[in-house]
Amino acid sequence: MSGMHPCMHCGALNRLPEQARPGTVVCGKCKHQLFEPRPVAIWDEQQFDRLLASPVPVLVDFWAPWCAPCRMLAPELDALARDWVGQLVIAKVNIDEQPALAERFAIRSVPTMMLFRNGALLDSIMGAMPRQALQQRLAPFLARS
Numbered sequence: 001m002s003g004m005h006p007c008m009h010c011g012a013l014n015r016l017p018e019q020a021r022p023g024t025v026v027c028g029k030c031k032h033q034l035f036e037p038r039p040v041a042i043w044d045e046q047q048f049d050r051l052l053a054s055p056v057p058v059l060v061d062f063w064a065p066w067c068a069p070c071r072m073l074a075p076e077l078d079a080l081a082r083d084w085v086g087q088l089v090i091a092k093v094n095i096d097e098q099p100a101l102a103e104r105f106a107i108r109s110v111p112t113m114m115l116f117r118n119g120a121l122l123d124s125i126m127g128a129m130p131r132q133a134l135q136q137r138l139a140p141f142l143a144r145s
């Protein structure tokens, strides 16, 4: 695993050490944990683009507060973010707050999940999915810990 991963606290790009447990990696600038056991909320397109360029796979959850299946999916994604800290980043895009991103990725229904690594789209999933099915679908893409 090599390449740059952005700190969600200060925005600094960090080179990921080859041999380190993800939970122990801190930002070189602000010293916050680079990987936290919870999903990351996306607040603008620049933050989104920097995160998607990471060598760590990023699962983007396009969701909306009024969407019942999104609310059912949320605790499943929280659990995956906890179990796979440093191996998979889960990024939440509220399409009501980020209409430009929803338009850019042609989101027609929520939830829609898209998996990226190094900026490339690897997989997309329409609709909610039980945790076990999600685990099976995503496991082949995980970064090694």
Ligand SMILES: [Zn+2]
Pocket: 007, 008, 009, 010, 011, 012, 027, 028, 029, 030, 031, 032
């Ligand atoms: Zn930082």
